[in-house]
Amino acid sequence: MAPPITPPITPLITVEHLDHAFVEAGAAKPVLHDISLTVQPGEILILTGPSGSGKTTLLTMLGGLRAAQCGSLRILGSELLHADRTTLTRLRRQVGFIFQAHNLLPYLNALENVRVGLEVHPNWLERGRPAMDERCALMLAEMDLAERIGYYPEKLSGGQKQRVAIARALAPQPQLLLADEPTAALDKDSGRMAVELFRRLADEQRAAIVMVTHDNKIIDIADRVVSLEDGRLVASA
Secondary structure (H helix, E strand, O other), X not given: OOOOOOOOOOOOEEEEEXXXXXXXXXXXXXXXXXXXXXXXXXXXXXXXXXXXXXXXXXXXXXXXXXXXXXXXXXXXXXXXXXXXXXXXXXXXXXXXXXXXXXXXXXXXXXXXXXXXXXXXXXXXXXXXXHHHHHHHHHHHHHOOOHHHOOOOHHHOOHHHHHHHHHXXXXXXXXXXXXXXXXXXXXXXXXXXXXXXXXXXXXXXXXXXXEEEOOOHHHHHHOOEEEEEEOOEEEEEX
């Protein structure tokens, strides 16, 4: 008897010949040049490279926060080149974002800020407030913030704010997590705690994770490291 045929794994991210340019003073300034890459379910990809090389631009395009101009950008089964607003909104609800700035709402406490990340998901809204709050409290505890659950951002340190932001991104268990220097404001132990949660999300939920970082202490968490220089893919390991 012939062995069963294993169906091919569909990448969660497929980028083909992607170019991107900003317009400054009426002139186009190229930022990304002929980028092609894939990211598989369960894979952690780290983007490295010097400042200004296009890492953050590429990250925002993967999340549908910046429009694709040329090439193909297929994320979670949706083509983003010339995508309409409905498609982009649907995509963003499936993506967890961690920015360099924590972007917490100052009038919400830690638990409420994390809950914001769940309230855009219809399935979590259906479960109700108690289920959402239980999930938020769990994620804050995972980030060693159980005792800060009712604190407002002004009462939190920079590192604590960033950990709240990480908890907010991870709470919905997104299919795709995009993180821009997520450990920059964290000490060694907190940074390791965060990336181990990323690893668990990838391993248990088969999420794809793309992370921009200059933190050499967490490079080992990656399945693959890609380098950008002057907007070009120059190395992959």
